[in-house]
Amino acid sequence: MTYSSLKSDYFVVWNEIVKNLKFLLAYPIVFVFWAIFPIFWFIPFILQGQALVGGLTSEAFAQIAGTPEFIPFVVIGSVLNSYVLSSLYGMGESIRREAYQGTLDYVLASPCNKAFILIGKAISESLTSTIFALSQLAISIMFFGIELTVGVIMPILFILILLILGLYGIALMLAALSLRFKQAHDMAHTLEYVFYLFSPVRYPVESLPIWGQIVGKLLPLTYALIAVRSLMLLKQGIATVYIEILVLLVLDSALILVGFYLFNWMENKTKKSGIISQY
Amino acid sequence: MYVGLFLRHAEALGLVNVEDDRDEFSIRAVDLTKVFAKKRHKGILGFLKKNAEKEKSKSEGGDAVTVALDHVNLKVRAGELFGLLGPNGAGKTTLVKCLSTILIPDEGTAVVNGYDVLKETTMVRASIGLVVGGERTLYWKLTARDNLMYFASLYKMPRAEAKNRVNELLELMGLIDRADERLEDYSTGMRQKIAISRALLHNPPILLLDEPTLGLDPTFSRQIRNQIRDLCKSQGKTILLATHYMYEADELCDRVGIINNGQIAAVDTSGKLKAMVREKELVEVACVNPPLGVEAELRTLCPEVDIVTLIHGDEARGAPSRIKIIGEGAEDHIGTVIDALRKRGVQITSLNVGMPTLEDVFIKLTGGAKLVERSEAAIGE
Numbered sequence: 277m278t279y280s281s282l283k284s285d286y287f288v289v290w291n292e293i294v295k296n297l298k299f300l301l302a303y304p305i306v307f308v309f310w311a312i313f314p315i316f317w318f319i320p321f322i323l324q325g326q327a328l329v330g331g332l333t334s335e336a337f338a339q340i341a342g343t344p345e346f347i348p349f350v351v352i353g354s355v356l357n358s359y360v361l362s363s364l365y366g367m368g369e370s371i372r373r374e375a376y377q378g379t380l381d382y383v384l385a386s387p388c389n390k391a392f393i394l395i396g397k398a399i400s401e402s403l404t405s406t407i408f409a410l411s412q413l414a415i416s417i418m419f420f421g422i423e424l425t426v427g428v429i430m431p432i433l434f435i436l437i438l439l440i441l442g443l444y445g446i447a448l449m450l451a452a453l454s455l456r457f458k459q460a461h462d463m464a465h466t467l468e469y470v471f472y473l474f475s476p477v478r479y480p481v482e483s484l485p486i487w488g489q490i491v492g493k494l495l496p497l498t499y500a501l502i503a504v505r506s507l508m509l510l511k512q513g514i515a516t517v518y519i520e521i522l523v524l525l526v527l528d529s530a531l532i533l534v535g536f537y538l539f540n541w542m543e544n545k546t547k548k549s550g551i552i553s554q555y
Numbered sequence: 556m557y558v559g560l561f562l563r564h565a566e567a568l569g570l571v572n573v574e575d576d577r578d579e580f581s582i583r584a585v586d587l588t589k590v591f592a593k594k595r596h597k598g599i600l601g602f603l604k605k606n607a608e609k610e611k612s613k614s615e616g617g618d619a620v621t622v623a624l625d626h627v628n629l630k631v632r633a634g635e636l637f638g639l640l641g642p643n644g645a646g647k648t649t650l651v652k653c654l655s656t657i658l659i660p661d662e663g664t665a666v667v668n669g670y671d672v673l674k675e676t677t678m679v680r681a682s683i684g685l686v687v688g689g690e691r692t693l694y695w696k697l698t699a700r701d702n703l704m705y706f707a708s709l710y711k712m713p714r715a716e717a718k719n720r721v722n723e724l725l726e727l728m729g730l731i732d733r734a735d736e737r738l739e740d741y742s743t744g745m746r747q748k749i750a751i752s753r754a755l756l757h758n759p760p761i762l763l764l765d766e767p768t769l770g771l772d773p774t775f776s777r778q779i780r781n782q783i784r785d786l787c788k789s790q791g792k793t794i795l796l797a798t799h800y801m802y803e804a805d806e807l808c809d810r811v812g813i814i815n816n817g818q819i820a821a822v823d824t825s826g827k828l829k830a831m832v833r834e835k836e837l838v839e840v841a842c843v844n845p846p847l848g849v850e851a852e853l854r855t856l857c858p859e860v861d862i863v864t865l866i867h868g869d870e871a872r873g874a875p876s877r878i879k880i881i882g883e884g885a886e887d888h889i890g891t892v893i894d895a896l897r898k899r900g901v902q903i904t905s906l907n908v909g910m911p912t913l914e915d916v917f918i919k920l921t922g923g924a925k926l927v928e929r930s931e932a933a934i935g936e
Contacts, residue, residue: 280713281711283713284708284711284712284713287708287711287713287714288708288709288711290708291704291705291708292705292708294701294705295694295697295701295705298696298697298701299694299696299697302696302737377691377692377693377694377695378688378691378692378693379692379693379694381652381657381685381687381688381692382685382692382706382709382753383709384657385655385656385657385680385685386680386706386709386710387677387678387680387681387709387710387711388708388709388710388711393709544659547656547657547658547659548658548659548661549591549592550589550591550623550649550658
């Protein structure tokens with residue numbers, strides 16, 4: 277791989293990101309959504325928790341979660357879950373939009389490696405989720421007393437990247453389904469609730485029955501949440517979460533490989549059946 | 556230039572041997588076949604119905620497929636402007652999509668610029684510029700410049716060269732002043748010019764153009780036809796032009812292939828194709844709003860002639876419908892035809908006796924498949 281080849285691949289990724297952001301900015305109403313939705317999204321979690329545990333902390337909650345502080349617990353769950361939402365809906369929807377606009381044929385008939393287009397799409401989705409997540413975090417710090425120490429920022433970012441990579445794998449699978457079925461939205465919706473139910477977004481994974489805990493342990497979000505909460509709430513060092521990091525690495529590799537394989541397989545299949553151009 | 560760079564780069568990496576496998580033909584389709592499953596129903600209920608129909612079809616010995624391309628063999632010479640003429644649904648777009656690797660053929664293969672569309676897809680893609688699907692295939696929420704810069708990146712063009720090339724093409728298309736406006740504010744013709752610019756971005760040796768003037772007004776149609784001619788004659792590009800406009804194929808193309816029901820019915824120069832029916836007589840009656848069944852009635856009244864066909868015109872745009880009678884002794888039936896039309900209250904606007912045209916060749920070869928009629932005004936002459 278030469279420098280000029282790398283540069284042109286970077287140009288593909290960059291232009292894909294720029295294109296997607298320009299689409300987003302073409303609809304100014306999205307700013308209203310970004311400003312309001314984060315608040316609406318996770319405040320009910322907090323209020324529900326307060327109502328159930330009778331305050332901001334609970335000993336009963338501490339026995340299963342390891343921390344008595346319910347609010348930071350759900351804030352972390354909500355922030356990380358933002359990436360799940362954007363990954364599940366983003367890439368599949370982007371492929372569907374390309375098909376609807378009639379541009380998918382041109383994208384697939386270009387000589388560049390499709391992986392770079394997909395990486396560009398994935399990064400654009402992550403950028404928007406990051407804005408979404410940061411706004412939730414800012415609200416939490418300003419109004420709910422969440423503390424974020426500088427020392428944990430880098431380890432948290434590292435875990436976040438590991439989480440996002442695994443989610444990209446799932447997003448690739450959904451994008452592949454979009455090529456074939458033209459509508460992966462319902463599948464994404466179902467998966468969203470699988471994550472929501474079996475990952476410790478709002479409650480610790482120990483609250484689930486044994487079989488539910490097993491399902492939860494197949495999801496990258498579970499390990500990312502355990503690791504980030506250990507760092508932020510239990511004030512542990514990154515060395516203490518090495519198992520979660522290792523599992524995330526294994527899950528990421530498997531999900532990305534399966535994702536790319538499925539996308540390429542589905543691309544060929546739809547080119548054979550002729551439904552590639554349909555929407 | 557960019558394709559050259561791309562090919563040299565690929566050759567340096569050992570991916571291809573650029574010198575091999577070239578001949579005088581830029582495009583060769585060999586037994587190209589594409590079959591689509593018929594899709595009549597959608598949704599869960601449709602799925603159940605489809606299965607029931609499939610069973611019924613099987614038991615009746617029928618099939619549930621459409622043969623879009625039926626063992627198509629085609630050769631297009633380097634630097635040639637080749638017209639692929641056929642009615643809607645003839646298989647033109649499917650052929651273009653197979654040649655451009657958007658679709659994978661079920662049987663046979665094609666070689667484009669020396670590269671196999673099944674095995675060397677990246678090199679085929681780098682060798683062609685594609686216009687298929689018209690103005691709808693661009694990002695309307697982006698500006699013309701943004702659209703072209705994005706697609707330039709997909710062709711691995713370095714950013715600085717892409718910028719220059721985009722400016723050059725916008726200048727060529729006369730759109731440089733509106734380069735930074737979103738395409739949603741462009742007219743259909745302007746968007747089509749951007750679609751053609753996209754095909755030219757990487758300066759490919761081969762252009763595959765599928766209905767590039769569809770839906771355009773006369774001025775834009777003429778401009779685009781002139782550009783197509785210029786790209787072939789001045790820049791030496793090989794162009795496959797799929798069209799259902801007879802006039803376009805006749806005016807522009809070095810050779811014309813007539814395609815119908817997924818099969819190539821004939822390939823030759825326009826002149827030689829016309830010679831196939833030159834010895835025949837032609838009577839053409841232009842009329843307004845001919846009633847249903849008139850074609851069959853005239854066939855009964857003129858049993859000796861080879862062809863009686865009705866071509867529906869775009870009457871709202873000033874192009875009347877036309878009844879064509881071709882064959883030995885067609886002139887002898889003029890009186891009979893006029894009487895029959897008058898009896899049915901058809902308003903005759905003109906009557907001509909002459910020699911058959913490319914359109915008549917098409918009618919003869921396809922058994923009367925309908926092409927879209929355009930008024931002279933719409934053609935832009």
